[in-house]
Amino acid sequence: MKNNKPKYNQIIEAAVKVIAENGYHGSQIYKIANAAGVADGTIYLYFKNKEDILISVFEEKMGQFIEKIAVSTSQKNNAEEKLKTLIEMHFGQLSADYNLAIVTQLELRQSNYSLRLQINNVLKPYLMVIDNIVKEGIEQELFRNDLSIPLVRQMIFGTLDEVVTNWVMKEQKYDLLNQVSDVHTLLTGALSRTNTN
Numbered sequence: 001m002k003n004n005k006p007k008y009n010q011i012i013e014a015a016v017k018v019i020a021e022n023g024y025h026g027s028q029i030y031k032i033a034n035a036a037g038v039a040d041g042t043i044y045l046y047f048k049n050k051e052d053i054l055i056s057v058f059e060e061k062m063g064q065f066i067e068k069i070a071v072s073t074s075q076k077n078n079a080e081e082k083l084k085t086l087i088e089m090h091f092g093q094l095s096a097d098y099n100l101a102i103v104t105q106l107e108l109r110q111s112n113y114s115l116r117l118q119i120n121n122v123l124k125p126y127l128m129v130i131d132n133i134v135k136e137g138i139e140q141e142l143f144r145n146d147l148s149i150p151l152v153r154q155m156i157f158g159t160l161d162e163v164v165t166n167w168v169m170k171e172q173k174y175d176l177l178n179q180v181s182d183v184h185t186l187l188t189g190a191l192s193r194t195n196t197n
Contacts, residue, residue: 008046010036012060015053020099024054024107055118058108061100065093066126073129079137083156084184086133088177090160095167095176105165130156134191143191156187 014036094101137143
């Protein structure tokens, strides 16, 4: 399989760096090849084109991340703890790799419709993790039982996404992980059964 090959991984890592520094449209294949230390033609052994590289970056990075989140959240006892773990891991993954954060938060947004559809497919398992946490919270009577799960999913993902985007735009002027407790408190406060009249 192509992603077991060292050169494939080299190209993925180089692409993250080059796209973060030059923007997607300014990241020609030769620049990615140079950064990866491979010939231009080598890129085409693994990827069809630049768009394929971008979606592969997202699939690789997000795929690994979703697996880790699924494992870590499953080890927590209740939905509130699982939600906190999800927030910590979301912020932790992106604060640990600023170039990746630039690519996911800024460059992927400028992509075309077909690329966005592929990105949405990659995100589906992550959104299912959020759905399962919300369902579990309702079952455990920690969260309100009148919640619209699709709306809550949008609210949770949208909040995390916007907090990271703001951090990227502010060029890491503060510690993203310091936001975890406040974001968790705000989200659980909105979902909590104790808030119902």
